[in-house]
Amino acid sequence: MTTPTAAPTTWGDPFPLGLASFGISALVLSTVMSGIVDPAALPAVLPLALALGFATELVAGLVHFRRGETFPALVFTAYAGFWLSYALLVQFYGPMVTAGGAAITGMFLLAWALFTTYMLLAALRTNTTTIVIFVLLAGVFYLAAFGSFLGSAGLGKTAGYVLILDALVALYASAAIIVNTTWDRTVLPVP
Template sequence: MSNNVYEIKESAIADPGPLGLACFALTTFCLSMINAGLVDKAATIVVIALALVYGGATQILAGMWEFKKNNVFGATAFSSYGAFWISLGIFDLLATLKLVTVPSQGVWLFLLAWTIFTFYMWIGSFGTNKALVVTFTLLLLAFILLTIGAAGNHAAHTWGGYVGIATAIVAWYTSAAGIFNTVYGKVVLPVGPCKK
């Protein structure tokens, strides 16, 4: 036994990836249903709550645990998109309460910046697995369409919603694969390793 009573033993942690992907998928799905026009815009209040708590704070926690697992891609993705959701939730909440008016150019700038970030995360995803490559390919396309939509193109905004729904479905699949493959100790849902 060590004489140092403050010695901390290294402990393994579970993979935070499925949690981060679930947070991302669920929040993306709800917002995208509104963007696609399949759910009334009044449902935005549900997205605000999800953006602040599940897609935001909980996803950031998953990102912090990815740092613990030394996964720079997962840590950067989950922490950043968690912050995206909190930011979006805050300005949607302020707009809903009529405390601020978010200018369309501000929304465009916000989405353009996230499109740029998503572009290089998409390139980084090529070093992960095929399921994440598909997730980030769809996410990048969704951001491009939503950015064009924020510039005044309503059709692009609607298509961005549909692509966002597809993004959420693939992210949910990838999350489920991480859970099922771990608890059953075998490949139940394949994610397809990328060639390195």
């Protein structure tokens, strides 16, 4: 008697999920960073950062790993780590720092800028939309890092406006992938 072999499990494309998770979380955070929304509202961003930015991007990244897609897997799992560490820094650990807070925040942001830069190098082998997302995100991290190091609210606000644009590009890419897949044709081009 032969044991039946289970059919291989197929996994859907998690890329639009990861992009939507990033785009929504980044869009809400960017309104606080840019000053469009009062900075006192920052704690209200943290639940979104944890539930969507962290948890959902982590799921998207793990599915990419399961599918053997290393680049998007690393992108989404690493940035899930960003959202978790950012929420912890803002809510719990940052307020405990009495000396050197701006420097450690600057280093936190600079480390992410460096990571984003080498992910941008990898993205150069993908498509224009993904490249734009990484160029803008690297700009956000560098502006925010140097804004923190220099105590410049202006650089931080500029980072927020760049993040708005980045979030909108990510949301467009997510929409294009899911709409094109659902319609089984190109409705929204992804250059």
